[in-house]
Amino acid sequence: MATITYYFSTISPYSYLAGTRLEQIAAKHGAEIVYKPLDIVALFGRTGGTPPKERHVSRQEYRAQEMQRQAKKLGMDFNLNPAHWPTNMAPSSYAFIAAANSGGGDLGALAHGFLRACWAEEKDIAQDDVIRACLTEAGFDPSLADSGLLVGAETYARNLDEAVEAGAFGAPFYVTDDGARFWGQDRLDDLDAHLAGEL
Template sequence: MKQIDYYFSLLSGFAYMAGDRLEKIAAKHDVTINYKPYDIMALFAALGVPKPADRPEGRKVYRTQELTRLSKKTGLPLKLNAQFWPTNAAPASYAIIAAVDAGGGDVAAVIASLNHAMWAEDKDIADDAVIAEALKAGGFDPMLSMTGMLQGADTYVRNTEEGLAAGVFGSPFYIVKDTGERFWGQNSLEDLELHLEGKI
């Protein structure tokens, strides 16, 4: 079975705008998704890339316009000036990793719940109650946020290191494991599917 390593950060509005398209593509083509949340700020620092707040004004304006267009295209609600962005994404990322390790639930639903909480509901995804609610939404024990914390922390660091080694430089980032083909951004999902179909 083919596999896709999906590197992403909950701080990425563009990963949020991908919605459930990756999951639909994976289901259609019998592909396994390896969810790899990582520390995007640490990655930017390692690459010498400015944080979003430090980028040129033109880049900031483009981000705002592009996210607004994507929200209209996808129908996903978006608060451009989300109250708790950026926040500490580590605890929520640990919970996602713990859910992946536990199995038996819907990891994509956990991610979607966390994304919606931050980008549409002005909730802090570093808050234990918000994380617990997201785990419940995916059919997982909400206590995973506590019991899986140490392992989640180790994996979070490892995901970041592996992402750097694999050439990841943003979020969302998709790597097809058997071919090594890389796709950056939610707008690359169409090309990802074409690649899985052997067309490109």
């Protein structure tokens, strides 16, 4: 069975625009997904990137156009300037890690739930009530929002280290068990073709 390690941030607009296509691709190829939420700003700092608000205005303007184009192509609701972005990624990431450790729900739905809450529903995913609602909607116990905080913090930091070691520098970032790397939601078709042995 192939394994796809998925590095993502719960506030990344491009992780949001990926939707649940990764899960569909994994199901198609019988692949396992290993979810690794991380601090995207820290990842930029570790790999030579620049946070969006610190980029040259030309880059910011292009990014704004591109995100809106991609959302339209994908038929996804998208707010270019969400009320709660950026926000603290850690609480939702810790809850995700607790959910992954507990089992019993849909991790793909949980990841997308956090991202949709930020980019389409004007919700602050650092808030306990929003985290609990996302957990519930994805089939997890909402009390996971308050559990495993130490383990969550340790795993969250380790995910960042592992991402850097694996060659990831943005989100979403996909790494297959044979070392192939794919950056961005617009490379999911290439990931699909790679798993099919076509690339």
